Amino acid sequence: MSPPGQFRPGRTEEIRRPPRAAAHCVECWENNLYVGTADGQLYHYWVDNLTLADTTSQRHPSNSNRSCHSESQGDDTNSAAGEMSTTTVSADMNQASLIQFILVGSGKARVDSLAVLEKARKLVVFCDSTLSFYSLPDLTPLTTTANANFGPLRGVQSYATDAAVTATSNPQFHRDPQVPTVLMVAKRRGLQVYHVAPQSLQLRYEVPLAVGGIRTLCAWHDQFCLADDEMYQLVNLRHPKEALPLIPTPTTSPSAPNSSAQPWIVAIQANEFLIVTTSGVDRSALGMFITGRGDAVRGTLHFTSYPRAVGYADPYIVTLARTNALEIYHIADQRLVQVIDLPPSHAARNLSRASLMAIQTPLLAKLEGSVLTQPASPDTAQAITQKTTVPVPFLLTSATTVDALVLQPLLLQVDLLLDAHRVEEALAKTHQALETCYTAPTRQLELCYIYQKAGLIYLGKTLFDDALDLFCKGKLRPRLLLKVFPSLAQTLQLTTLPDPPRGLADVFAATGDIDHIVAVNTPSGPPPTEDHETHRALGAMLRQNAHDMLARYFEFVQQEAQRSYDRQPPSALSPEALERPWSRTEMDLDVVYPVLVYQALTRLVDQPPEQKALQSKVLDLVKAGAEYCPIASMAPLLTDAHQYYALSLVYRANGQSAKALQLWADLLAGALEDSHFGGVNEMYEYLYLLGDSDLVWELSSVVLKHSELLGAKLFISVAAQDPSSAMVDRVIDRLQSYGPTGTTMYLEFVIDQLGNQEPRYHERLIELLVQALQQRLQDSQQHDGNGPLNHVIEGPGRTRAGDPLHEGFQRMRRKAADPLTFLEYLQSRQHDPVARVRSQLLSFLARSQQYDCAGVADQLQRHQADDHRLGLDSELAVVWGKLGEHERVIEALVLRVQDYESAERYCQRIADDTTRSHYFLTLLKYYLQLDSADDDEDQIIILVRHLLTRYGSSLEPLAVLRLIPEMWTVDIVEPFLRQALRSTETRRRECQVTKSLHQATHLVTHHKLILTRKALNTRIKGPIVTDAPDTCSYCDRPLDSQAVAIILASHELVHPACVQSQGME
Template identity: 25%
Template sequence: MFATVAGISQRAPVHWSENVTGAAVCFPYVIALDDEFITVHSMLDQQLKQTLPFKEGHILQDFEGRVIVATSKAVYILVPLPLEKQIQDLLASHRVEEALVLAKGARRNIPKEKFQVMYRRVLQQAGFIQFAQLQFLEAKELFRSGQLDVRELISLYPFLLPTSSSFTRSHPPLHEYADLNQLTQGDQEKMAKCKRFLMSYLNEVRSTEVANGYKEDIDTALLKLYAEADHDSLLDLLVTENSCLLTDSAAWLEKHKKYFALGLLYHYNNQDAAAVQLWVNIVNGDIHDSTRSDLYEYVIDFLTYSSDQELVWKYADWALQKSEEVGVQVFTKRHLEEEQNSFNPDDILTCLKKYPDALVKYLEHLVMDRKLQREEYHTHLAVLYLDKVLQQRPSADSMGTEVTEAQAKLRHLLQKSDVYRVRFLMEKVQGASLPMERAILHGKLEEHEKALRILVHELRDIPAAEDYCLWRSEGRDPAYRQQLFHTLLTLYLSPSSSAPELAVAAVDLLNHHAAEFDAAQVLPLLPGSWSVQLLCPFLTGAMRDSVHTRRTAQVALGLAKSENLIYKYDKVRA
């Protein structure tokens, strides 16, 4: 205990009196006798544990495991209390450190299995003592080391264990408290600290081996604590994997008016209809829960990703009545594969007849996003665009921003789509003061002269006329494009077109698009008053193209002659 065989001390010395007349060992204690006392020191921490008055003592000796002390008149045997009794007495006096040291030192005197059971219990008891003193860090380590059944701790908190739990506390009990109210003596601040500790402890152990077999009890208790404390982690618990018992948890959440969280609980337990109904009640103001200010948008997203068609149809009208623009996302933002395999677009269109803005959004989704090539969808969308333009025009002194946006969408659809009923739409725009739209429709009918006449003479929109030629000739052969530009030039140079700006437009057209014209057809159309210098870029380009064409033809002719000579030569040799 005091020194090695080399005589080197490895522990602090035991402080005895100067008149020690005898000493003996009774593990884990060293007992000493002096003139007036018998002193007992621990071998584990060298601290004085007990002092017994004893005068006229002459002998102190260890005899076959017993300590004998004698005077000149009598012999006494010192009998130690059982170690477990000593440990429990120390714990009862809240001398936790001493109890733990003694318990750990008892390992050598107790069979291994019995020691492990005893030591775990001591650790658990010590943990509750530290817990009662609000020493939470120490308590947590003792609970972990002692492998505490976490339900022992939860059971201190009233109503946290599920009503279906069959748990009963350890016997004999690990502590002296009936519940948290007794432990804190009604001190609300202490009670709040204890609840915060339990939240932290349960959150740490719920994903460890400590939770094995008790996950329902742990998660349900954690949910109740979060709900009672209005803790942000309540939602995190419910949107991740958990074992919260539905019956207990639902009643508790309802009690604390956590209706949004209750909806998440229903959803986790595959009760989506109950979840959505609860959230709808919150949005409608039937019940109050301010957890999410964007709950309406959340419900829309939830329905969007729901595969339950019956549920979506049940709340589609509600969603659209709140906001057509947002509500229609239930149909437009679905995954494409799911949408194709579940919802029939015709059924959705029937539902949306009462909601014009939503109807437009959904048709745009079908035509622009899904690119469905069905005539009725394209025609219907074009008609809706046209109706909106016509409704807005009378109330606008000029083409306002909103009108321009509507017309831009209409024109884009008319230009890009080849599926809608052109003649049907032409009838609708006739007399509607929509010349640009009429021009586009004439173009779809291959009535290019009519279209260009509208652009040139009605709208006086020279750039639009040139863009029209480029648009309609896109992907067509050069002859088709040449014919379009020639038609436009003819309109510019028509005798009825005496406006100076058209003459300027004709010159610009020739000079900027020289490659699109056949000079032989153009030159007879040009006024005799135009100078060569005015058309220099066009004439230069025409000459270059003519020379290039002639030389290309000569090369082709030469190659053909060479090939013919080779053929004749091979024929003669054969």
């Protein structure tokens, strides 16, 4: 199995420098390369064309790449399976040009290290225990001035920048201008923390440390890990005095006993560091992962030798071994995954972090462009550029060369494995990357491409289950997969299939169609006669398995589409589409549903025992995706399979409503058969939904044959489109040929909802309701199995007997706590067809004002004379009331219907002050005419007492006493008499009070008149009658009838007030 990542050394030409200068450290910024030498020189190079050339067919002649495996897997560390020689790429830096070189410091001390401060645009040079600062990119030395303090920092033992800023997992620190550039400097007395800005260097604070000489320093925000002459220690700037000692620092290298060992500290992430120490057993070394509390985490790295340099590029630890090789370990399982043997002429000295350098890879750019299925756009082009720019984690420095170590992208590694048909290795590498460092949300397109390509390779090898699993993971477009089944696409008339993306074109061509796959995977050559049937059966089985795989994948797509139905797909070219590539548009549902329906129909023909289940499956598929099923291909298939209801749904979804309804009409008529059809109710609901009056007229007869009510509802649904009388007559003619029920419903809508006021429609509705009542009575009689109802009218004072509805009303009336009318009783029994129709008739007669009352009364009387079961007395009472025959109404309600509450309400409604006594006396008279056979005498007494108590104030006591039977006792009318006497006495006293008030008023007025005469000193005796003008002679205002006028000696009429105002006597 290949390792999850590949580091490749890049070739460079020799650095142009003075003959005896040796490169020791290197740093980069964009295309600028800065090299520090062992003699204190600083070189500035410009490097063009930072690209990786495709060297698939060649490699560095001296470069040996080894992929390492766990021994438990039984793999040889030099096995061919681990070799990646066919994918070697190299950095072409032959265009590097020297811009300048300067001398750092005062002597020839070695330049120990370089560091680029990106936001401050500064280069930090550590040479001869001094930190010097230079501007980027021109290397102008910075000194202390009045406005800036960039003077060299002397006496420096070690320094570090904040590793969180350069960590790839924290890109916000590169962009956030509010995050300062922090520089930590270790001196003999402690730590100094500086903030570096483009214009200044400021010492923020100093932390004293009780440690020896600091040899190595590493920082992540406020957390420090340092190594002095004795111990590795953890220091938190918030609590600097509480240094936590870890393990002793190595003093000598086990690999080179005569040389001192450099302690190594690498920041892994927040609150985690890697420290290196000797093993104490052999010449190997150990790497320990330590948290900010000093706890060991992960596992322990076992280095083959004490490293010369250590670096971290997620998820790998890279070491420069003393064997002139690069060793690469995976951080997750601490395995040695790769060894890069450097050529003998390439004696590496240092390994430097190069977080700000990136190299374009044409091969990866070509591959990434092939992954996209859409044409290029500015958004996609930018996304491809970002993905195909390979970061350079490290720069490797030798005496004469600088090499860039490039992490080979996963996509390129896996694609090369897939091209070699090493699918298992490619998938294992992908899964390992997903478990460690490869973030799926940002690389969905690449993952889909890998799974799709691997699935197509498996498909070509007839590994259909494995191919299906990969297609589901890779979200392969169904249209592309259908290219493998051209005959199926032709059958379904799906001929416009797209070309595969460039990255999959070759594998599609190699896989071929299903015929090619079957031919490749069956024995070639003319088979013997006895094996001919076996070969043919094998081919048929492979075809069937392939079609089953296709059906299962399309079912998966269908389920995904249903789950994501409410989500809006992003734009195909938006950045979001790069993260979520499988939108509903790319699901190709117009291909998925036709194929699934076709395969289900094929099984329906081939597997009769499963017919019922397959029919349900076909119907479910059509219901879910009818709009995606093309009529041209689906109609013949569904017709041949006798799936007429499913075909109607396809017509309906594609806007051909007339054809769908015609199929339903044939199903209702019995010309076609399909048990899944919902019947006339479904047809009605669809017609109602359409609201098309032409279709309603065309198909109403079909609905009316099965349901009058549904047919009437159809006409009601379109009645507002044309409410004219001509249309109403036309509808009535159509409805009445099928029975009165639909006509009744339609007329009620026309009158109540459309407000039609034509008397003929009102009278027609009354006639239909009477006919309906007759029909309900007849149906009720047949249902009960009884003979004719004993319904007789025996003249005044006699009520009908043997009427179940009337008898039920009387029983409920006697038991009810509150007064109950006959109409209220009917409305409470809507489950009874007779009661329901009678309540309709009574309500309509009461609210309608448009029918001819006399004609309707005659009509009702004729019906009642012809059919004694009807008992239309309540209805006649309503009509007589509109004719003003009030006594006749009261008589019918009391003596025939025995609806006493309605009679009382009627009298109260029609009576005024002059007629109230007359009507209530009439009601009392009919109460007293009730026969004890209909109501016992106690009940009559209760009615009379209730009437006298409730309306006694409107009745004359003497008239009441004349009507009361002589045999009744006084206690029956005693409450009424008491109330009458009390009312009479109250009225007498009110008259006395009124008389007294009038007399007092007259006395006061007479007194005022006397006083007025005395004031005017007039001798007027009695009233004076005059025909003089009716205006005052002084003010010319009218003399109204209420004013008192005074006639002067001049025979003029004036107001008394005018006399006083003028001062006259």
